[in-house]
Amino acid sequence: MVLKLEGKRFGRLTVIGRAAEKDKTGRCWLWECLCDCGNTCLVPGNWLTHGKKRSCGCLQKENRENDVTGQRFGHLTAVRPTEKTVRKGIVWVWRCDCGNLVEATIDAIKSGGRRSCGCRNLAIKKRQAVEMQAGCGRQDGTALSLLKSNIVYTHNTSGYRGVSWHRTLQKWTARINFRGKTYNLGYYDSAEEASAAYQRAKKEMHEKYIMEQEIKNDDNSN
Known part of the structure; x- marks a missing residue:
């Protein structure tokens, strides 16, 4: 046949x-x-x-030249390349610290866009929820103590609060949370530009709100 x-x-x-x-x-x-x-x-x-x-x-040549087998990025360790290819290169199998296997290109991992199978994001969200419910002076759906904080969480790979890497657009994006809503502040070529946008929004939203609440609390105490 x-x-x-x-x-x-x-x-x-x-x-x-x-x-x-x-x-x-x-x-x-x-x-x-x-x-x-x-x-x-x-x-x-x-x-x-x-x-x-x-x-x-x-394909075999690229595998040899870009062999990251055993190398670790965040919570992911490279296991082996697959036969799949996408625009950004060869798709690899990665083992997360939690034991799950995921597939992603080397570029997607190295760019900082992905550092775990998703388990870390879930754990971080749970921890943040606990922190926010632990009596953080919440008013109007907003925790004042969190607005005042400049802590950059360990899962943040940009080094700047409110800044993350957008894998699809291949740009840095800035977002800010306020009164239970998330505001997208745009996409930028550098993490520094995205951070500057976040700081401008923080000054306009967070700092202004904090000042208003402190004045209101002082008036109530008097």
């Missing part, structure tokens, strides 16, 4: 058509394929259908 593979895609390879010769065994037809890198190659049909060949060889 002759396979019909024209136009089909296997990994980085797109099948152009069947070649005129068979493989060394003489049992399987060779197929001409165009790789995403621009090279063409001849591949036995069963290698394509069984996943034994996913590129002209460039």
